[in-house]
Amino acid sequence: MNWITNYVRPKINSLFSRRETPDNLWTKCPECGTMLFHRELADNQNVCTSCDHHMAISPRERFTALFDGGIFTEVKVPEPIVDPLHFRDQKKYPDRLKAAQKASGEREAMLVAEGEIARTPIVAVAQDFSFMAGSMGMFVGNAMVAAAQAAVKHKRPLVVFTAAGGARMQEGILSLMQMPRTTVAVQMVREAGLPYVTVLTHPTTGGVTASYAMLGDIQMAEPNALICFAGPRVIEQTIREKLPEGFQRAEYLLDHGMLDRVTHRKELKDELVTILRMLTGQPPAIKGELTAPATK
Amino acid sequence: MNYLEFEKPLAEIEGKAEELRALARANPSMDVAKEAEGLDRKAETMLKDLYKALNPWQKCQVARHQDRPHCKDYIEGLFTEFTPLAGDRNFADDHAIMGGLARFNDQAVVVMGQEKGHDTKTRIERNFGMARPEGYRKAIRLMEMADRFRLPVVTLVDTPGAYPGKGAEERGQAEAIARATEKSLMLGVPVISVVIGEGGSGGAVALATANRIAMLEHSIYSVISPEGCASILWKDSDKMREAAEALRLTAQDLQKLGVIDRIVKEPLGGAQRGRKETIEAVGKAIEAMLKELSGKKPEALIKDRREKFLDMGVKGLAA
Numbered sequence: 001m002n003w004i005t006n007y008v009r010p011k012i013n014s015l016f017s018r019r020e021t022p023d024n025l026w027t028k029c030p031e032c033g034t035m036l037f038h039r040e041l042a043d044n045q046n047v048c049t050s051c052d053h054h055m056a057i058s059p060r061e062r063f064t065a066l067f068d069g070g071i072f073t074e075v076k077v078p079e080p081i082v083d084p085l086h087f088r089d090q091k092k093y094p095d096r097l098k099a100a101q102k103a104s105g106e107r108e109a110m111l112v113a114e115g116e117i118a119r120t121p122i123v124a125v126a127q128d129f130s131f132m133a134g135s136m137g138m139f140v141g142n143a144m145v146a147a148a149q150a151a152v153k154h155k156r157p158l159v160v161f162t163a164a165g166g167a168r169m170q171e172g173i174l175s176l177m178q179m180p181r182t183t184v185a186v187q188m189v190r191e192a193g194l195p196y197v198t199v200l201t202h203p204t205t206g207g208v209t210a211s212y213a214m215l216g217d218i219q220m221a222e223p224n225a226l227i228c229f230a231g232p233r234v235i236e237q238t239i240r241e242k243l244p245e246g247f248q249r250a251e252y253l254l255d256h257g258m259l260d261r262v263t264h265r266k267e268l269k270d271e272l273v274t275i276l277r278m279l280t281g282q283p284p285a286i287k288g289e290l291t292a293p294a295t296k
Numbered sequence: 297m298n299y300l301e302f303e304k305p306l307a308e309i310e311g312k313a314e315e316l317r318a319l320a321r322a323n324p325s326m327d328v329a330k331e332a333e334g335l336d337r338k339a340e341t342m343l344k345d346l347y348k349a350l351n352p353w354q355k356c357q358v359a360r361h362q363d364r365p366h367c368k369d370y371i372e373g374l375f376t377e378f379t380p381l382a383g384d385r386n387f388a389d390d391h392a393i394m395g396g397l398a399r400f401n402d403q404a405v406v407v408m409g410q411e412k413g414h415d416t417k418t419r420i421e422r423n424f425g426m427a428r429p430e431g432y433r434k435a436i437r438l439m440e441m442a443d444r445f446r447l448p449v450v451t452l453v454d455t456p457g458a459y460p461g462k463g464a465e466e467r468g469q470a471e472a473i474a475r476a477t478e479k480s481l482m483l484g485v486p487v488i489s490v491v492i493g494e495g496g497s498g499g500a501v502a503l504a505t506a507n508r509i510a511m512l513e514h515s516i517y518s519v520i521s522p523e524g525c526a527s528i529l530w531k532d533s534d535k536m537r538e539a540a541e542a543l544r545l546t547a548q549d550l551q552k553l554g555v556i557d558r559i560v561k562e563p564l565g566g567a568q569r570g571r572k573e574t575i576e577a578v579g580k581a582i583e584a585m586l587k588e589l590s591g592k593k594p595e596a597l598i599k600d601r602r603e604k605f606l607d608m609g610v611k612g613l614a615a
Contacts, residue, residue, distance in 0.1 A: 008472050084553070084612035085544045089529035138609050145606065167497075167519045169529060172543045176519040179498060180505045183478050184602045207519070209470035210458075210498045215478060222357035227469035229498070230460030238460050248465060256466050 029053055045265050054202060054222045054265055058104070059111035062161060066124065066269055069292025072115035075123065076289070077108070077146045080138030085172045093170040094150040094172030100132045109134045109164070110143040114150060116293045118285040122159055124149040129163040129203070136208050137168030141178035141185075144212060148185035157195040157276045162213045166206020179211040186215045195279040199268065200227050200259070218275055220261045220268070221250035227258075298568075300357045303346065309339045350514065352540035356522055358514040359493050360456075363568035365575055366425075367394060367409035367452045370492065373575040374582065375407055377398055383434060385466060390431030392423045392459070393503075395438050400450065401583060406442035408435055409452030409503065412493070425494075426459035429472035432502050436472075436479045448486040448586055451503040456521065458499030473502045480505035481601060483557045484594025489583045490560070490578055491547075492513045492567075507601050508585040509555070510545035512574070513562040517555070519547035544613075550614055557585070 026035045031053035040049060045065050046057040057065075064070040087093040101107065109131040113124050125147045127134045144160075151158040167175035189196045198216035200209075202225035210229050213219075221227060228248040236243060246252050250262045263271050274283045299307040313335035316328040327378065350358065358364075371378050375398035382389040395408025410427060413419035442449045457471055480487055480502075489506040495517030504517075511517060520528075522540035527533040550556045560581045563570030 063408055080609070081612040084609060085542070086613065087542050089538070089542060141609075169520055169525055169543070171609075173517060173545065173550055173553060176497060176501060177555060177605060177608045179474075179501050180477050180481060180605040181608065183474070183481055183505075184606055187478070187481060187602075208500050210473040210502075211477065212474075214468075214471040214474040227470075228465055229458065229473065230465065234460045235462060235465065239462060241462075243462065247462070256468070258468050258471060 016186065027055075047265050052223065052264070054224065056129055056163070056202070057265075058130065059106070059128050059161070062126050063111070063113050063115070063124065066117055067113070067115035068101075068117060068119065068290040071292040072124075075112040075114055075146055075150045077110070077112060077139065077143045080142055083170070084138065084174055086172070087170040089170075096132065096170065104128060104131050106131060108137075108139040108143070110140045112143050112147045112150070114154070114156070116278075117269055118290060120276055120280075120282065120285060121154065121156045122272075123147050123154070123156050124159045124161070126161040127163045127201075127208075128159060129165070129201075130278065132168065133165030133176070133269070134163045134208075135165055135168035136178050136182070136211075137171040137175045138178070140164075140168075141181045143264065144178075144182040144185040148188045151189050151194055152192040155192070155194065157197065158189045158282060159197045159199065159272060160216075161199045161201055162204045162208055163201045164204060164206065166208060179207050182212040182216065183215065186212050187266040190217075193195055195276055197272065197275065199263075199272075201225050201281040203227070205229070205231055216260075217279070218261075219259045220263050220271070221253065221259050222265055222268075223250055224261055227252045227253050298361070298363055300354075300361065302354050306339055306346065309335055309342065313339065313588075319359070324587075347565055351537070352516075352543070353522065353537040354514035355514050355546050356494075356516050356536075356540055358566045358568070359516045360416070361566065361568045363571075364493055365571045366414065366456065366569055367411040367454055367492070369571065370409075370452055370490075370578060371398065371407055374579040375405075376402075378407070381434075381438060384430045384437060386430070386433060388428075388430045390423075390428050390434060391421050392425055392427040392455070393431035393435055395435065397447075397460045400586070403448070403586070405450050406438050407450045407452070408438055409492075410455035410499075412454060425455045425461060425582055426457060426605050427455065428459050428461065428464040429467045429469050429498060432458075432472035432476040435503060436476050439476075439479050439483055442485055443483045446485055448488070448589070449483060449491055449506075450504065450582060450586075451487070451489045453489055453491045453495050453500050453504050453517075454493035455496045455499045456494055457496035458502075467561060470498075473498050476502035477505050480612050482598065483601075483604075484597055486592070486597060487601065488582060488589070490581065491517050491556070496521065504600070505605065507597060508557050509556045509606065510560055510578075510581045510585065511550060511556050512560050512567060512578070513547055514566050515547055516545045517547075517550055518543050549613075553609065554611060555608060 029048040032051035034050040046055040083093045197218045200221040316332045320328045333497040378398040410425040412425035413422035487506040488508045489504040491511040522536040525539040526535035547559045563573045567574040
């Protein structure tokens, strides 16, 4: 206990650790530990260039990579009542919301967009796990309904990228009611004869899996994504045994008949285009990088 | 009588009265009638006070009370010619969800619900009312049959939640729940639900996506158990009282939120102290709800159900 251990050593340590992982410039792959340069990682859609581990990607980054020339139009989502239950745990719910908004720069855990992929018009929805674990509350319900209405109105397929810890507990029963509510949204798309494709990304769990995620005409997932109703920890506590390696991962679900395909993020766009064009009676797409669609 | 934790003072008084009466039976010369009656009156006043304003956590305990009538009791008490139907035609028959054809006031219906069991043996057999995918797939099959033959569907909801097990996950628990909810929304026949005990999360929704939803006065319906919520948000599962409060899971709050349509009153001291009256009251509610929907065309019933859920929560607690 002297000034060296109290003051100098932490200072030196912090200097070194900062040099090892400078903020924003380098990301360490949580799977293989490789240090990845931020630009390289972004160009690779947040997939590790060394081990192919799929890291989280924000809805906006995903849409930029997905839509032709990175151009898309946001679909407006009707605002729900904020904090319908006046919920308070250790923090007030509105404070948690504000913190999440500040950290992500987004309004809520779901983004809805219209645009073209390989000149194929679609409506796309992406869920943001970094925003309160992507949890499904009234806003997510509203977003799904708005997306379905936009798809029906413009006769476009609906593609949903899911990522969620489940229901938004802070909205209590109203979050649970988003299960039937989002199911109605899926039915609207289906009744209009339009394709509804889900892409399940890491992690997709709870009430989200048990509603719109599992109702796709086609269900795809990104490699190694955790997809489940009850999480592994809850199951281990219930059955008191260790779960096998790879349990509830995308490949495991594919083996058990719950998914159509497990697809690498970089190949998703091409696969979606191929599938959607066949389902909607359009000729094969022109492959390759396309510029933004011409504005009318 | 099995007493709940908050009923302990009551248990003491009732125990004393019982002791006195036992003494008198042993010594016929003793006159304890007056004293025992006094204790009875005291117990009744206490019961009234206790149940006048149950807090949400106490309601959770009452909702889970082992002596409450369960699904099977309601089916036996309210329906005739009950013919249980089994199996999902795919993997197994799940005993956590029971259902089949039956008559309600002579009208043929499909009735189903989660059954928790009433002793160790039946609880294990029923898996404590926690269904696996087979249970939901059986429910879907019964719903389809009801739709085809134009029979109303009556569901009785009482589950801690869907079973979180290895096999259940492998066989698509989430998909089975999603499809059951979806099927409920597609039925061209009246669907009515009564939450009779615990409405536990997605496992409950799968059987409660109805045109009309009623709840027993002391039943609960929630996105997560208070214990689960406490361990996630408070990082302390002992904070279930606070979580129960915050979640607004009581029938009274759910009616204010516009999630349920009616509350069925329970006798003094909860359904466990008046099983017969409770079953009758639920019967009256089912009758009234079926009447509200009778004569409606299939399309109108589907539209009514969809709009009910689309509009839900739009008004918040002010509703």
